[in-house]
Amino acid sequence: MFSKKELKLAGALAVCLLVIGVISYAAFPLQAPPEPLRLMFNVAAGNVLFNHKIHAAVSGYGLSCGDCHHTLSEDEYADAQSCSECHELDEGDEEMPKRADAFHLQCINCHKDFEAGPIECTGCHAL
Ligand code: HEC
Ligand code: HEC
Numbered sequence: 001m002f003s004k005k006e007l008k009l010a011g012a013l014a015v016c017l018l019v020i021g022v023i024s025y026a027a028f029p030l031q032a033p034p035e036p037l038r039l040m041f042n043v044a045a046g047n048v049l050f051n052h053k054i055h056a057a058v059s060g061y062g063l064s065c066g067d068c069h070h071t072l073s074e075d076e077y078a079d080a081q082s083c084s085e086c087h088e089l090d091e092g093d094e095e096m097p098k099r100a101d102a103f104h105l106q107c108i109n110c111h112k113d114f115e116a117g118p119i120e121c122t123g124c125h126a127l
């Protein structure tokens, strides 16, 4: 038989382990998928700096990967690709816009939806 003291000790130990488990889980969630920090788009009209990390970070604008990498479901976020894997540089239409139009549509529409972020040419083509 276990003494009352031993049982108490075991109980306290179990609580400790549970607390450590909860903290570890909160501190190290599922490994985050790889993603770029900042991207510079070189455009003759003015280079565009896109802060990828701030857009996607919970501590930033808190957007989800799929808001932009729009063909991916949640369990595919680690496979995020460049938009130009699908959106061609020089050919497209309204439904399947070419790369630059895809950026303009996605970036600007979201900034309008949020009423935040640049929508004027010079707000993005700033460099
Ligand atoms: C606000 C829109 C937005 C959000 C949110 C976003 N991304 Fe991106 N991501 C982009 C854009 C734009 C590019 C550049 C694509 C290009 O160069 O064609 C990019 C590029 C990438 C690339 C590099 C692809 C390559 O091969 O060049 C990876 C990897 C990536 N994103 C992963 C992620 C992950 C993971 C998340 C979620 C944690 C995420 N992204 C959230 C817009 C976004
Ligand atoms: C795996 C292929 C693929 C990738 C990668 C991809 N797209 Fe698309 N995109 C499509 C297809 C197919 C359509 C047309 C059908 C539809 O709307 O889903 C489309 C349509 C669009 C449209 C027009 C329709 C709408 O939703 O307004 C925009 C804007 C767009 N993509 C932006 C982007 C951006 C920005 C990226 C990169 C962050 C990206 N796409 C990456 C395949 C892709």
Ligand code: HEC
Pocket: 048, 049, 050, 051, 054, 055, 061, 063, 067, 068, 103, 106, 107, 108, 110, 111, 114, 116, 117, 118, 123, 124
């Ligand atoms: C799904 C929504 C969404 C998309 C898509 C998006 N943004 Fe933003 N963006 C935001 C929000 C929200 C802010 C925050 C503005 C604020 O809080 O003042 C922002 C801010 C910005 C800013 C100003 C602050 C900073 O981070 O430098 C720039 C520049 C910017 N976005 C560029 C872009 C570009 C370029 C793209 C497309 C490649 C893009 N954004 C796509 C939501 C979006």
Ligand code: HEC
Pocket: 041, 042, 043, 044, 045, 048, 099, 100, 101, 103, 104, 107, 108, 111, 118, 119, 120, 121, 122, 123, 124, 125
């Ligand atoms: C929200 C940010 C944003 C705003 C606002 C914006 N752009 Fe852009 N623009 C981009 C990005 C990102 C690219 C890069 C596309 C690429 O590399 O394929 C681009 C590419 C371009 C290009 C070169 C691509 C091409 O061949 O079409 C031109 C020209 C351009 N923009 C003009 C404009 C003009 C004019 C305005 C205002 C009416 C404007 N942009 C507003 C983000 C923006």
